[in-house]
Amino acid sequence: MADLQSYATLFLVFLVTALLVRTLFLKSQTKVRLPPSPMALPILGHLHLLGPLPHQAFYKLSKRYGPLISLRLGSVPCIVASSPETAKEFLKTHELAFSSRPQNIAVGHLTYGTYGFAFAPYGPYWKFMKKLCVSELLGGRTIDQFEPVRREEMRSFVKLLLEKSKAQETVNLTRELVKLTSNVVSRMAMSKRCSDTEGEADEVRIVVQAVANLVGTFNLADYLGIFHKFDVQGIGKRLNDVHNRFDTIMERIIKEHEEARKKKRMKKEMGGDGVKDFLDILLDISEDENAEIKLRREDIKAFIMDIFVAGTDTSSITPQWALSELINNPTVLEKARKEIDSVVGKSRLVEESDIPNLPYVQAIIKETLRLHPASPISLRECSQDCKIGGYDILAKSMLFINVWAIGRDPKYWDNPLKFRPERFMPSDENGRNPIDLRGQHYHLLPFGSGRRGCPGATLALQVVHTALAIMIQCFTWKAGDGEGKGTVDMTEGPGLTLPRVQPLVCVPVGRLYPFPSIEV
Ligand code: HEM
Ligand SMILES: *[C@@H]1O[C@H](CO)[C@@H](O)[C@H](O)[C@H]1NC(C)=O
Numbered sequence: 001m002a003d004l005q006s007y008a009t010l011f012l013v014f015l016v017t018a019l020l021v022r023t024l025f026l027k028s029q030t031k032v033r034l035p036p037s038p039m040a041l042p043i044l045g046h047l048h049l050l051g052p053l054p055h056q057a058f059y060k061l062s063k064r065y066g067p068l069i070s071l072r073l074g075s076v077p078c079i080v081a082s083s084p085e086t087a088k089e090f091l092k093t094h095e096l097a098f099s100s101r102p103q104n105i106a107v108g109h110l111t112y113g114t115y116g117f118a119f120a121p122y123g124p125y126w127k128f129m130k131k132l133c134v135s136e137l138l139g140g141r142t143i144d145q146f147e148p149v150r151r152e153e154m155r156s157f158v159k160l161l162l163e164k165s166k167a168q169e170t171v172n173l174t175r176e177l178v179k180l181t182s183n184v185v186s187r188m189a190m191s192k193r194c195s196d197t198e199g200e201a202d203e204v205r206i207v208v209q210a211v212a213n214l215v216g217t218f219n220l221a222d223y224l225g226i227f228h229k230f231d232v233q234g235i236g237k238r239l240n241d242v243h244n245r246f247d248t249i250m251e252r253i254i255k256e257h258e259e260a261r262k263k264k265r266m267k268k269e270m271g272g273d274g275v276k277d278f279l280d281i282l283l284d285i286s287e288d289e290n291a292e293i294k295l296r297r298e299d300i301k302a303f304i305m306d307i308f309v310a311g312t313d314t315s316s317i318t319p320q321w322a323l324s325e326l327i328n329n330p331t332v333l334e335k336a337r338k339e340i341d342s343v344v345g346k347s348r349l350v351e352e353s354d355i356p357n358l359p360y361v362q363a364i365i366k367e368t369l370r371l372h373p374a375s376p377i378s379l380r381e382c383s384q385d386c387k388i389g390g391y392d393i394l395a396k397s398m399l400f401i402n403v404w405a406i407g408r409d410p411k412y413w414d415n416p417l418k419f420r421p422e423r424f425m426p427s428d429e430n431g432r433n434p435i436d437l438r439g440q441h442y443h444l445l446p447f448g449s450g451r452r453g454c455p456g457a458t459l460a461l462q463v464v465h466t467a468l469a470i471m472i473q474c475f476t477w478k479a480g481d482g483e484g485k486g487t488v489d490m491t492e493g494p495g496l497t498l499p500r501v502q503p504l505v506c507v508p509v510g511r512l513y514p515f516p517s518i519e520v
Contacts, residue, residue, distance in 0.1 A: 032392040034070040035079065045072030047223060052494040054218075055376040055404040058082065062405055068389055070397075074223025076102075078398040079382070082405040084412060084442035089388050090380065090399060091439070091449040096122075099452050102381040102398045104222045106215050109239040110246070116302035118310055122383065122452075128293040129303065132285070133455040137278050137307075143459050145275045146188050147352060150463065153183045158349065158470055165475060165508040173323065174503035177316040177467065182208070184463055185311045189278040189304055190253050203249050208308040210242045215309065216496030250301045257283060279304065307456075313497045314374035315460045319467045320504045321372035322364055324488040325419045326472070327479050327506070332421060333472065336360050340473045346512050350469040352462050359431065361469050363424035365461070366437060369407075369446035371419060376404035376498045378448045403445045404498070412443040437461070475508040 038061060040046055050073070051057045058080045061069055067083030081087050090098045099122040107119045117133075120126040136142055157180045164171040182194040182205045194205040219235050221227035231237065257279050276284075282303065286295040326333040339360045344350045355362065378401040385395050393399075408416040413423070424433045435441050438457055439449025447454035454460070471477070479488045493501035 032394065033390070035068040035389075035391045035393075036065045037070045037072075038065060040072055043074070043224070045074055045223075046078075047073050047220075050218065053492060054400070055402055055498075056492075058377070058400060058402045059405040059408070062402065068391065070391075073398075074220070075225065076223050076398055077394055077396070078400060079393055080400045080402060082402045083409055084406055086389065087401050087406060087445060087449070088442040090401065091442070091445075094386055094388065095450045097382055097384050097386050098380040098399055099450070100381045100383050101379055101452070104215075105219055105228075106217070106235065106239055109236075110211055110214070110243055110305065111302035112298035114298050114302050116299075116306045118306045125293060125299075130451070130455065132281075136281055138455045138459055140458065142188075143462065146184075149187045150184055150466070151351065153180055153187070154466055154470060155349070157467070158474060161471070161475060161508045162510065162513075165510040168507065170480075170505050170507050172503055172505050173320055174316075174500065174505075177320055178209075178312060179205070180467060181316040181463060182308070182312045185308060187277070188459075189307055190257070191277045191279075192253065203245070204308065205312070207242060207246045207249065208305070208312060210238075211246070211305065212309055212313055212496045214238060214242060216494070246305060247301065250304065254279065254283075254297070254300070278307065309496075310454075311456050311460065313495075313499075315456075315463050317374045317497055317499060318365070318368060318372070318460075318464045319471070320500060321498075322368040322464075322468050323471055323477065323506075324490060324500065324504055325368060325371075326364070327477050327486075327488050328490070329419055332364065332419070333477075336364060336472050340469055344473065350466065350473045352466050354469070355462070355465045358465075358469065359426050359433065360421065361465060361472070363421035363433065365465055365468065366424040366433070366435065366444070367419055367421040369437060370413070370444055371407060371417075372492075372498055373403045373407060373446040374497050375446070375448075375454075377402055378445070380452065401445070401448075403448075406443060406445060409443060471508075474510070474512050476511050478507040478509065480505060480507075 038046060038049065041048060049057055049061065049071075058069075059082065061071075062080065062082035067081065067086045069080040069082070071078040071080060081090055101119045101121075103115050103119055103121075107115060111119070115121070117126065117129045120129070133139070157176065160176060161171060179194060186192050186194045186204065192204075194202050214235065217233070217235060219227075220233060221231070221235070227233075261280070261283065279300070282295060282300045285291050286297070286300060326336070339358055340350055340354075343357045344354050350358075380399040380401065382393050382395055382397040382399060386393050407413070410416050424435060426433050428434055435444055437444065438447050439445055439453045442449070447457040447460075479486050488504065489500075489502050491501040493499045
């Protein structure tokens with residue numbers, strides 16, 4: 001009897017222990033440890049915390065919850081990285097797991113359902129296009145071939161400023177700089193200018209701005225299933241409209257290209273057939289039976305749109321912020337002007353080839369991109385579960401790398417809010433500053449980093465440096481209509497990129513006239 005009882009007790013103890021161990025064990029196995037997170041609301045999660053300027057909202061959260069945060073935006077799990085160390089973990093140590101981008105409704109809609117190149121999942125199509133970008137489209141040789149085009153566009157930009165200065169009128173630099181960069185990109189992409197008033201390419205610029213606005217609009221339907229059905233924000237309709245407008249223009253331009261190619265082939269003009277624009281290169285590949293990937297017409301159109309959206313606003317905003325900082329920091333402006341005068345002289349216009357000899361101008365651009373990165377957040381998607389800093393990151397999470405916050409990290413930048421290009425002045429024996437802009441230094445990431453980093457950085461830096469150097473060389477600048485306090489408002493506005501909330505409207509005052517060849 002006693003035996004039986006002790007046997008039963010033993011059995012019971014065994015049973016309870018086994019159950020306990022099992023639940024404990026299973027629990028510890030399935031328990032995910034997410035990075036710190038603020039309190040979430042039901043359904044919305046953390047959507048209510050975002051506000052119109054997500055990089056600023058994330059920055060505030062990171063001050064409170066640390067450099068690695070997990071959020072839930074509606075039903076989408078998200079991670080925010082806000083320090084150089086965490087950025088390096090994602091972009092270098094675990095690079096492969098974060099080499100895709102999240103897809104959203106607007107991008108899918110606008111890119112013919114292909115997600116184009118910039119939002120393509122990491123895979124064979126993206127790799128093919130990336131190779132093409134590096135070796136041809138945005139590679140050194142193509143950029144060199146188009147140097148005369150950029151020089152021409154810089155000259156007509158100066159010409160416009162000269163006219164304004166002679167007439168003592170204000171110039172809307174926000175508008176003129178976006179025209180400049182759109183013309184550069186458009187002529188490289190399809191041999192058309194954007195700002196010929198009646199030109200169809202001007203339509204392209206307007207459509208591209210609309211695209212940027214739409215992609216930059218936070219679409220609730222991406223995060224909350226219910227909004228998918230009822231297009232509350234009316235985004236679906238606008239998407240359709242913009243998509244159709246873009247398609248009509250692109251079809252027309254592609255047909256023109258095809259006609260011109262046919263004629264050329266009939267003439268069988270060998271050699272001397274001029275510089276091929278992106279559209280020609282892409283059409284060549286689409287007609288090539290042996291190409292590794294068969295490019296469809298949709299792919300070509302989506303790629304051209306990508307290049308416009310990724311390349312024009314970003315590179316026009318950067319010289320705007322730079323000049324705004326210079327107007328507010330006259331000693332920096334004066335120092336830059338002295339450098340240009342002593343390196344370039346006063347009898348010719350500064351050119352792209354001068355940039356390597358202008359370290360202070362380069363430092364100004366670095367400092368501008370540190371404080372005003374044109375693309376303040378790099379977006380990635382996690383493709384497989386992984387562990388970072390002891391935390392679990394789940395596949396399909398959206399990753400926001402807050403480049404804007406990283407540029408203000410007081411651990412890496414002393415007096416981070418102060419505009420001080422001197423921090424980037426040459427310090428190595430070759431007269432170069434060791435901090436690069438292309439993702440080798442994780443405390444300065446304006447172009448992202450790694451294989452998914454910006455393929456247009458070389459082109460962008462040529463345009464941005466030259467446009468700024470020209471504005472410094474030829475003019476002195478007065479803020480506003482010349483009657484204000486003489487300073488420029490530095491408030492940021494909402495958008496896909498990092499625009500100024502106020503357009504930069506200035507009075508250029510002629511200083512040099514180093515280009516007698518330009519008639520005004
Ligand atoms: C100042 C100007 C520019 C800035 C600050 C900038 C910044 C960036 C950033 C931060 C990314 C994401 C990088 C990442 O996820 O690691 C990116 C991607 C990209 N940029 Fe730029 N960019 C600029 C100009 C340009 C130009 C001029 C072009 C082309 C004409 C261009 C084409 C692209 C493309 C195609 C991507 C997507 C690449 C991919 O997904 O693989 N960008 N850019
Ligand atoms: C300046 O140009 C921008 C961009 O084209 C435009 O939105 C803004 O209204 C213009 N501002 C003035 C004062 O002309």
